[in-house]
Each structure stands twice: as C-alpha cells, then as structure tokens.
Amino acid sequence: MTDCPGTDCAQAHSDRAALSDDGIRLLVDRFYAKVRRDEELGPIFARAIADEDWPAHLSTMRDFWSSIMLTSGRYHGNPVAAHRRVEGLTPALFERWLTLFAETCAELFDQTTVAAFMDKAKRIAASLQLALFYRPEQDRPRAAP
C-alpha cells in the first residue's frame, strides 16, 4: 500500500481477511445480512427466499464466489435462470446490490482484493442485466424509411 508505509501500517492491515474460502464465508454472511436489512433489497429477497432456505442460499453463494475468485469449480448453477424467477428486479436494484457488496468487501479485505471482487461483481451484474432487461426488438434503432 503506497500511502501508509512502515510496520505500523502492516500491523493496521493485518486484521484484513485473506482471499480464501474463510474470507469468502465472512463476505457472504455479512453481505446477505446487510441485504436482508436493506430497505430496497430486503423485501425482494424476503419474497424470493423463505427463512428456512437461507442456509442453502448462503452455501450456494459461497460456492459461487469460491468458483469465481479461487477457481475451485464448486458452483454448478444457472444464475440467469435463477434471476428470471425473482420478482421485481430492476437496474436500480443492481446498483444498490453493487453498493452494498463494495461496502462489505471494503470492511473485510485489502484494496487489491476489493478491486478483484468488484471487477468480477460488476461484470456479472452487467451480463445478468443484459440477459434480463435487454430487448433487442425494442432497443434496435428504427430502420430508415
């Protein structure tokens, strides 16, 4: 880290979580705890996931991030199909999701790891939104008469 050299700095950052399955567990648990309390996202998740199904969802999300960040190959699912089932999704909610995800990453990891998570999260959010909201027949410019 360029702006805080020296041993004090190393000490100050030694409580940062490692990019590991343990770090991912902390991130997933903390992120979805925030999401469930959030005014905008909370009701969407509450409609889609019953209380008793949360442990399974958190486990899927740990496998997902482990596959993405640690190439563990543990996630085998179809995020587009899963999100098509979610009622009330909007592009603005994706912005909120990314804000809370960035906030949670910053609470746990060093800047390089935060940047790596956010790079992946933004790309996946963009591709999910293309799959969910892009309507070529409406968005294509009209042909000249």
Ligand code: HEM
């Ligand atoms: C507005 C933003 C979002 C909302 C409201 C949302 C909501 C949900 C909900 C309710 C589920 C459970 C669906 C089900 O089991 O039927 C789900 C699953 C999932 N979400 Fe999201 N999501 C959002 C954005 C994202 C983003 C940006 C990512 C990735 C970076 C992501 C990754 C996943 C994955 C991997 C699953 C599991 C899919 C499976 O069952 O295999 N979500 N999401």
